[in-house]
Amino acid sequence: MVEAWAQNDHKDGKMGALRNNGLTIVLLLLFGASIIGQWIAGWHVQVEDAQRHGEQVLSLSAYSLSPEFLSSVFENWESEFLQMSAYVVLTAFLIQRGSAESKDPDSPPRDVDLDLQASKPGAPRILQSGPIWRAIYARSLGLTLAALFLISFVMHWTQSAKVAAQEAIAHGEKPLGTLAYLGDAQLWFESFQNWQSEFLSTAVLVLLSIFLRQRESPESKGVAAPHSQTGE
Structure with missing residues (x-):
């Protein structure tokens, strides 16, 4: 038994x-x-x-x-982490009334008096490590996503530079150095073509969540919630 x-x-x-x-x-x-x-x-x-x-x-x-594969992988990761880091930080300061993706401007601030909230049951222990650690932890999500963006961008840049150098040598041309390639139009064409799609898709989600619903999804307001309701 x-x-x-x-x-x-x-x-x-x-x-x-x-x-x-x-x-x-x-x-x-x-x-x-x-x-x-x-x-x-x-x-x-x-x-x-x-x-x-x-x-x-x-x-x-x-x-x-190979540089071809690594460049394509980090080119995409770069845009995703840029989009997420920008979204996390911007939603801390900006609002879109009626959107499920925005905080409610009429609600009181959530993260005031962190030194007092640090003593609440279940609060992360790092909040009790002093004001400097509290300040860092209070921004840790945005900082980590921004760091992942920078790492991905550097990997995309350096691997794309190797691809461009290989192609230049194959055509009997003088290849650009890695640092010089940072100013090459090809690198920024690859980046901007992904960045613009990420920002557009995020803006579309923010706006569509005002009027449309997805039942039981935390990314949507309740199905019966009014269009004017802001936040989940």
Whole structure:
């Protein structure tokens, strides 16, 4: 009997973990499937291009570390982290009345007196480490996302510079150095074409959430909520 209860508790624990972390698990599975698809499809494109030009064909494993693949990966990550960091910071200061994606301008400030709130049950312990750590932690999400953007941008820039240098050598031209490539139009064309789509999609979400609903989603107001209601 005891063993049966233990097995049931173990099973319930697993199901609880899956239920409590389902959103992250599904998103990571979708990410994994997508990046594997990009990796394999990109390798086939590289093989076809190399055969067409009589160049060396990379193996699948070699392609995974190639500047072509890494540049394309970090080019996309860069725009995503830029969009998220900008959104997190801007929503702290700006509002869109009626949007589920905006804080309510008529609500009282949520994060005042953090030194007092630090003593509340369940509050992160770092809040008790003094005013400097409280100030850093109070902005840690935006700072971390901004750092991930900068890291992704540097990786995109340096790997794209290697791709451009390879193409220049193949055409008998003098390649640009990595620092010089920072001023090249190709790098900024690759960046801006992704940045603009991220900012547009975020603006569209902010505006559509005023008038449209998605039942039970925290990114939407309640289905019966008035259009003028701001926030979830």
